[in-house]
Amino acid sequence: MLVSLTPSPFHADCTFCDIIKGETQSCKILETTLTTSFLDIHPLSEGHIQIVPKRHADRMHELPDMYLMDVMLVAKRIALAMGLESYDILQRNGSLIYQQVPHVHYHLVPKPKPRQGLRVGWPKNYVPMEELKGVANAIRDKLYQESLCAAMKSSSL
Numbered sequence: 179m180l181v182s183l184t185p186s187p188f189h190a191d192c193t194f195c196d197i198i199k200g201e202t203q204s205c206k207i208l209e210t211t212l213t214t215s216f217l218d219i220h221p222l223s224e225g226h227i228q229i230v231p232k233r234h235a236d237r238m239h240e241l242p243d244m245y246l247m248d249v250m251l252v253a254k255r256i257a258l259a260m261g262l263e264s265y266d267i268l269q270r271n272g273s274l275i276y277q278q279v280p281h282v283h284y285h286l287v288p289k290p291k292p293r294q295g296l297r298v299g300w301p302k303n304y305v306p307m308e309e310l311k312g313v314a315n316a317i318r319d320k321l322y323q324e325s326l327c328a329a330m331k332s333s334s335l
């Protein structure tokens with residue numbers, strides 16, 4: 179019996195993992211060792227592309243950094259090749275915001291005309307500057323604590 183020493187980067191019940199493995203048909207655009215991309219089957223505009231890391235993770239922060247960097251490089255190459263002037267890059271995390279496929283993916287949606295492509299409602303909330311400063315301080319405190327924990331973990335190795 180053979181036993182794999184490295185865990186599979188794929189999930190057994192995931193549409194995007196099946197596309198990466200070639201078990202589900204797709205119209206591939208560009209592929210690297212870490213990333214694949216293919217046309218969205220329900221496009222918001224012509225050339226709407228899914229850019230997908232070749233490792234299963236439900237949410238963006240669960241992926242190793244190298245996958246995140248490669249995804250953005252692929253997005254840039256595609257946008258340049260397509261000569262896009264206006265486009266959205268959309269990435270969602272979690273079931274509360276309608277992430278349909280629980281495998282990290284980025285939508286590259288060309289916006290050739292105002293009524294084509296992604297349309298987003300963006301309700302503005304007006305918050306006093308002092309309240310914004312409090313929120314910023316709380317986030318920075320969490321980042322500082324996270325940095326201390328990372329430093330302590332690396333020093334104990």
Ligand SMILES: [Zn+2]
Pocket residue numbers: 188189192193194195196233234235280281
């Ligand atoms: Zn997957």
